[in-house]
Amino acid sequence: MNIDKKFIGIHKIKRSRHHNIIHHIHKKHKLSYMTIFYMKEYGTKSHAASTIIKESIKILVLASILSSIGGLGIENMKDKFLAIMPLIIMLPALNDMIGDYGTIISSKFALMIYTGKVKLGRGIFASSHMRILIRNVFLIAIISSIYVGAVSYGLSYMQGFAFDLAIFAKVMGISVFCTMALVSIIFLVSVASGIYVYKRKEDPNNFLVPITTSIADFGSMLLFSFLVIRLF
Amino acid sequence: MADKDFSEILAAEFISVTGGLLAGIGLAFMAGKISLIPGLFILIPGFLEMRGNLSGSMSSRISSGLFLGVLKPSMRDRIIKSNMLATAILVVVISLVLGIIAYASSLYFFGIENFSIVIISVIAGMVSLSMTPLTVYTTIWIFRKGHDPNNIMGPYVTTLGDFVSVFAFMIAIAVVS
Numbered sequence: 001m002n003i004d005k006k007f008i009g010i011h012k013i014k015r016s017r018h019h020n021i022i023h024h025i026h027k028k029h030k031l032s033y034m035t036i037f038y039m040k041e042y043g044t045k046s047h048a049a050s051t052i053i054k055e056s057i058k059i060l061v062l063a064s065i066l067s068s069i070g071g072l073g074i075e076n077m078k079d080k081f082l083a084i085m086p087l088i089i090m091l092p093a094l095n096d097m098i099g100d101y102g103t104i105i106s107s108k109f110a111l112m113i114y115t116g117k118v119k120l121g122r123g124i125f126a127s128s129h130m131r132i133l134i135r136n137v138f139l140i141a142i143i144s145s146i147y148v149g150a151v152s153y154g155l156s157y158m159q160g161f162a163f164d165l166a167i168f169a170k171v172m173g174i175s176v177f178c179t180m181a182l183v184s185i186i187f188l189v190s191v192a193s194g195i196y197v198y199k200r201k202e203d204p205n206n207f208l209v210p211i212t213t214s215i216a217d218f219g220s221m222l223l224f225s226f227l228v229i230r231l232f
Numbered sequence: 233m234a235d236k237d238f239s240e241i242l243a244a245e246f247i248s249v250t251g252g253l254l255a256g257i258g259l260a261f262m263a264g265k266i267s268l269i270p271g272l273f274i275l276i277p278g279f280l281e282m283r284g285n286l287s288g289s290m291s292s293r294i295s296s297g298l299f300l301g302v303l304k305p306s307m308r309d310r311i312i313k314s315n316m317l318a319t320a321i322l323v324v325v326i327s328l329v330l331g332i333i334a335y336a337s338s339l340y341f342f343g344i345e346n347f348s349i350v351i352i353s354v355i356a357g358m359v360s361l362s363m364t365p366l367t368v369y370t371t372i373w374i375f376r377k378g379h380d381p382n383n384i385m386g387p388y389v390t391t392l393g394d395f396v397s398v399f400a401f402m403i404a405i406a407v408v409s
Contacts, residue, residue, distance in 0.1 A: 032300075035300045035301070035302060047314075048310075048311050048314035048315065048318070049314040049315075049317045049318040049321070050318075052293070052314070052315065052318035052319075052322075053318050053321060053322060056286075056289065056318075056322060057322065057325070060282075060285060060286070060322060060326050061326070061329055063278075063281065063282075063285055064278050064282070064326055064329050064330050064333060065333060067277045067278035067281045068274050068275070068277070068278050068330065068333040068334060068337060070277050070278075071273055071274035071275060071276060071277040071278060071334070072274055072337055072341065074273045074274075074276075074277070075271065075273040075274050075338075075342070076341075078267060078273050082263050082267055085260055088256060088259055088260045088263060089253055089256035089257055089259070089260055090253075090256060091256060091259065092252045092253075092255040092256045092259060092280060092394050092398075093249050093250075093251075093252030093253045093255075093256055094252075095252070095277060095280060095281070096248055096249065096251075096252040096280075096284070096387075096390040096391065096394060097245065097248065097249050097252065099281060099284050099386075099390055100244075100245060100248055100284075100386045100387045100390055102386075103284065103288040103292070103385075103386030103387075103389075103390070104241060104382065104383065104386045104387075106292075107288070107291075107292040107295070107382040107385075107386065108382050108383075110292065110296065111295070111296060111299065111382060114296060114299075114300070115299070132237070133237075136237055136238045136241060137241070139238070140238070140241055140242050140245055143242070144242075144245050144246070144249050147246070147249060148249055148252075148253065151249075151250075151253055152253060152256065155253060155256075155257060159257075159260070203293065203296075205289055205292040205293045205296060206289060206293070209285060209288045209289040209292055210285045210289060213281055213284055213285050213288065214281065214285070217277050217278070217280075217281040221277050
């Protein structure tokens with residue numbers, strides 16, 4: 001877009017409130033601000049594809065860099081990693097599981113903001129919906145991390161990997177510790193960045209999912225590599 | 233509602249994790265080949281994550297639109313088609329970026345030059361494009377059935393993404409070697 005030089009300063013001002021016409025549409029057509037916001041982002045006159053690409057590309061490149069750093073940790077200790085079969089089998093499941101919590105937490109939090117179930121002015125934890133989400137996610141995280149550790153060892157045993165109680169305990173410890181530590185971090189990041197993005201009048205969905213899953217991926221790979229090096 | 237959420241997330245997570253474990257077995261079988269291609273371990277986490285990121289964001293955007301009543305639950309909706317196009321473009325671009333990062337890191341940190349990693353990444357990205365329409369269809373289907381796609385689609389896309397990614401890697405490695 002060509003902008004006259006004298007207007008560049010105005011163009012750079014960050015959006016901090018709705019345009020006047022938004023209030024008019026809200027009153028006249030009885031549409032919620034959330035719906036109008038969605039229409040503004042992806043409405044009939046907008047180029048939805050270019051909006052999505054423009055808003056997502058930077059965070060996706062950042063996510064790629066972060067997860068590649070996580071991958072470097074695995075590449076660096078790949079001999080040790082390849083020698084212990086439960087770790088290979090566990091890796092995609094652990095990675096998925098923590099990433100899943102990133103997607104669930106961020107998409108549900110984004111929807112809570114859109115639908116007004118979380119009022120940013122009153123504090124996030126005042127919302128009963130938010131408290132239930134935290135309780136559910138932590139409970140499911142414990143159950144599924146135990147499942148991942150036990151089943152990956154069981155599958156390895158079926159493939160001929162010898163049973164050793166010490167190795168089994170270490171595998172379980174890696175699964176549970178990685179999951180719980182990263183779910184806590186994901187919650188904090190989702191809430192902080194979700195509020196920030198929403199206040200900038202952008203769609204949190206385009207930012208929160210990539211950022212939380214990349215934290216999950218980067219964090220799980222680094223924590224996983226660190227624990228494998230320390231424990232094995 | 234809270235109990236419904238709990239059971240939906242737990243069931244979806246159980247399926248996701250089981251799928252991840254099965255993909256892990258696939259990875260264990262490929263371990264010999266993977267260890268022979270320098271830099272592939274740098275690429276794998278990012279590639280597995282990319283599918284989840286892009287499909288997860290797309291599904292989440294579509295879910296928000298469906299709940300707000302802005303989108304029609306149909307594959308022919310204009311915004312839904314735009315979402316699919318944007319996701320396809322992003323998959324190809326990010327695959328290329330991941331390949332370049334893996335190539336550069338391998339060269340810088342381990343002193344190994346292996347340009348085939350870039351080609352493997354782009355080919356695998358293109359193979360994995362098949363996942364996009366399936367993700368959209370499932371999001372709409374789940375919404376029509378009266379469930380919250382946000383509870384189910386996260387685990388679903390990562391599970392499907394793992395399978396598709398491991399399969400895409402197999403094809404890409406076979407093409408390059």
